[in-house]
Amino acid sequence: MALTFELDPKFDRSVRDGIAELWSDVSNAGGAVGFVPPVTAEDVRPELVKHLVSMAEGRTRILVGYDEDGSIAATAFLTHNTHRLMAHWLWIYTVMVHPRHQGRGYGRDLMAAAADAARTIDGIEAIRLTCRGGTGADRFYGACGYKEVGRVPGAIRVSDGDDRDDVIMLLPLG
Template structure:
């Protein structure tokens, strides 16, 4: 477990960003609840609202299996009593020609924390965590759902758009969004 970064995005409650926290029942349940809260507030993290924590658990389980196998790392931002209010999962590349960069997945900040800089703080902590994972990592790649302004947010955090697949994400009948790939060079 590594303390990566602390931030005070809104109010007087500090967020502590930790890489590879112990995976407890409380952490698993907290992330499942966070995921549902983010989706239900309009967040683009793999689901369409409405969802419950139970709906998010199968996807969370995939991340946890990757963590157990050593191919996924978790960065979590916690608030009072260790409650998770921000996450980012790193998927490590196993292909020998691509081990020098990582995927950033399931990037979330609780709706109550949005709009006060917590997202930018999470992205800064993710950049620091990538270097902590391996100093030879030269970049972070992520994808986001088009049409929500996420590209502008990630660009403001230093990422640049490097690819776009039109209409690759189907939210419902007749509602298609682009799948946008963003890249942050490190070092």
């Protein structure tokens, strides 16, 4: 069964807590979403608050995917550029699909829904993202139509002696 996507759902406690749980579960499963396991929902909550502040300021929108039980199973944050010369593209951050839903094509569905959502925003011509090298994420995003446009070697320090490339990718929406 496919996920149901909603752009900018009513943000209440259940959505907030569902995203925090999703984020910790994805992190603990090895997902490259800004943390190294083990983490709890409380550990990720300060980062979620940063996204919420940006949402309240109108700079970020959230796309949420719900599974057949109505649980939050996927998210992506679409963030406008604050630089006036780069307002024609936006960032996508914290792209997550719950580990129990991996391998069902939901990641591709999420990325397609994010591109569709971005197309509804006036003046947006492309989506840009970064991902952690060495995880296969760049291959996944490539399969979703993104092109690698840059790479910063060793920019992400996962732990002592484990530095990863920061891979920059772009999806033109035209």
